[in-house]
Amino acid sequence: MSKARTELKRNIKENPYLLAGLIITGLILLMTIVGIFWTPYEPTAMNSAEKLKGVSFRHLMGTDNMGRDIFSRVMYGSRITLLIAIGTVAIGAGVGTIIGALTGYFGGMLDEVMMRIIDALFAFPSILLALVIVSVFGTGWIQLLISLGIAFVPSFARIVRGEVLRCKNMDYVENARLQGVSDFRMIFVHIVPNIKGVLASSIMIGFNNAVLAEAGLSYLGVGSQPPYASLGKMLSDAQQYMFTMPTYVLFPGAIIVLMVLGFAFLGEGISRWK
Amino acid sequence: MIKRGSLRRITTGALMIVLTTLAIALSGCSSDKTAGDDSSKITIGIPQDIDGLDPHYATGAGTKEVLFNLFEGLVKPDENGNLNPAVASEYTISEDNKVYTFTLRDGITFHDGSAVTVEDIKYSIDRNAGTDGSEPLISSFSNIDSVNIVDDKHVEVVLKEGDSDFLTQLTVAILPASNATPETTPIGTGPYKYVSSSPQENFIMTRYDEYWGDKAFIKDVTFKIEANSDAVVMDLNGGSIDMYARITSTQVSQLNENFEVYEGTMNLVQALYLNNAEKPFDDVRVRQALCYAINPQEIMDYVSDGAGTEIGSAMFPSFTKYFLPELNDTYNTDYDKAKELLAEAGYPDGFTFTITVPSNYTQHVDTAQVLAEELKNIGVTAEIQEIEWNSWISDVYSDRKYQSTVVGVDASTLAASSLLARYVSDAGRNFTNFNSAAYDEAYANAQATSDDNAKTEYYKECEKILSEEAASVYIQDLPEFVALNKKYTGYVFYPLYVQDISKLKLATE
Secondary structure, eight states: OHHHHHHHHHHHHHOHHHHHHHHHHHHHHHHHHHHHHOOSSOTTOOOGGGTTOOSOSSSTTOBOTTSOBHHHHHHHHHHHHHHHHHHHHHHHHHHHHHHHHHHHHHOHHHHHHHHHHHHHHHHSOHHHHHHHHHHHHOSSHHHHHHHHHHHHHHHHHHHHHHHHHHHTTSHHHHHHHHTTOOHHHIIIIIIGGGGHHHHHHHHHHHHHHHHHHHHHHHHTTOSSOTTSOOHHHHHHHHGGGTTTOHHHHHHHHHHHHHHHHHHHHHHHHHHTOO | OHHHHHHHHHHHHHHHHHHHHHHHHHHHHHHHSOTTSTTOEEEEEESSOOOOSOTTTOOOHHHHHHHTTTOOOSEEEOTTSOEEESSEEEEEEOTTSOEEEEEEOTTOBOTTSOBOOHHHHHHHHHHHHTTTSSOOSSGGGGGEEEEEEOSSSEEEEEESSOOTTGGGGGGSOOOOTTOSOTTTSOOOOSSEEEEEEETTTEEEEEEOTTOSSSOOSOSEEEEEEOOOGGGHHHHHHHTSOSEEEEEOHHHHTTOOTTEEEEEEEOOEEEEEEEOTTSTTTTSHHHHHHHHHHOOHHHHHHHHHTTOSEEOSSSOOTTOTTTOOGGGGGSSOOOHHHHHHHHHHTTOTTOOEEEEEEETTOHHHHHHHHHHHHHHGGGTOEEEEEEEOHHHIIIIIIISOOOSEEEEEEEOSSSSTHHHHGGGSTTOTTOTTOOOOHHHHHHHHHHHHOOOHHHHHHHHHHHHHHHHHTTOSEEEEEOEEEEEEETTEEOOOOOSSSOOOGGGOEETTO
């Protein structure tokens, strides 16, 4: 325990990326978690007397076209955005790792078939794929989460398969094989832990892509349903007020940028872990 | 690399100078000429592509509003909601409302110069009525028994059953029978004639100088398709379009001083349409409770800065003859009364329902959000479900699989029946499943009588029933803002979904 702690301390000291990533991500998470229990205003409460107001003490980020407090809505919106991003990466990385590890380890017919399916999925842009899935299953953030998750499977499967292929003929694997370790144990106990570095940074990159994909899809109107809004949806609602009330579009946009930046730093920091 | 860049800069600079000089020279040129000459032109932005040039087959409202300038029927609507003779110079209607006789206007010609004949009239009406055995293009034309040519000046339309509203249907375009390709070479009798069109780009028309009536003022008209609604304000301010109909109040606030904004109404019945066959809206008390909880003025304040006209029934104010302003007060906001009604109906703690809204209509989505907030006051939770327009048409409108929806319903003709027919219990368009014997009777009476005053009274009775029974929660007729460059003037609003370009003129005239 104390060894892990000193290792973390040393890394933070020597690795500015990790430090910056932890701070930014920490702040975003703090804001989101506080938003679960408390927001300055009800995120859906309207006020006709304060439509499209700028930054003030009453409304830290101003108000939108219905007089709703943007700060409260950002707190709520980042929760949806984070949930979708985490869910997407969980599905993508989970399913992708299993498929990649199995196909990479066993090879042969299974590998051939799975990889062609993955190729076919790759042929679609992931946003288009998600759009198709949403149009079949309907709109809403859970559908969005699942469809983005499926769209993210191929890239994880590819990466893990490549790594497993690289590892499976290494000496430690041969060694374990000679000891009669089962295939299942071989994959998930011996090989996968050895590729965690690559996996961790691709999860961070995946996280960023998921935040951006959610923003993009919500912008197209398939994500969260009004009156609640994810950050991407807020951006899309705000665009027609871009010139009259810039704060409406700037704050949700800034939070998306910070979120992506935080995760990018974190990923970079983890990959430089010593 | 650097050299190349600077070279390009020099070229661009030179080009700019040349262009600026040219622009100054040209503008000098145009200001020399007096207004109203043959160089007058206007560019008008439209939101969607033209989906067909054949007026009988065109379906999009956005297409019809453009084609209105090219084609005319036997009669033509005007801005006050009257029907004026157009291709026909006069008409008579028989006592039993079964035989409509039209006299062809003297000397009227098509855009290709040929004279309009009675055969053309018969051809055009038959084409819509599906006399060759096909499905009629206009459903009410199935009532046509025959179209007879009396002599080379007169045509009579004989109906199977008397219908005093039938004249409103005869605005259907008269086309030359000889034109084998109306889809690519549209020929009509309107104040403008077709020049060219490019998909996703523009639609160009020019003044028809042999027009029988008041000739148009502006010679060349280009409709430019503005696929991206965000670019509208920029294009208006930048001067690449001179007019745009139906801009939002937000866009209005971003226009520069070169524009005059005309405010009218969209001629839509916007309402929270309730599926009367679906629980809990099968109970009239629940529907009334919603009416008491909703404040249309508040919705207008949020959605369009207070613009819009409150309505209390399925009729909008442009139909002055039928509109009943007093119905706005059937339900004034009263939360206690609403809660009382809910308790009586067995929902003392409120309930949860879904509002399905077409996602492409911002004003309806925004309205739904305000509605949801207002309904919280009586403990009712409204969940909003955005749906794509084509799915809305199939799921909500055709299959009636929904609880409630916010949408605007328009009138296809100048008859009150075009708004009221859909509430008859067994009407195919009755997507709210409204069911009232009293209504059916009042509507049938209105259809049966040929006396215009009695008919109007029956229609008013229909509106009152809709209001009392709270068929749906009627909200407003949405405001319509038209931005027109101050170089031009003369924009008129119609009670129908059309843009009459022939009334526009240069401001200096």
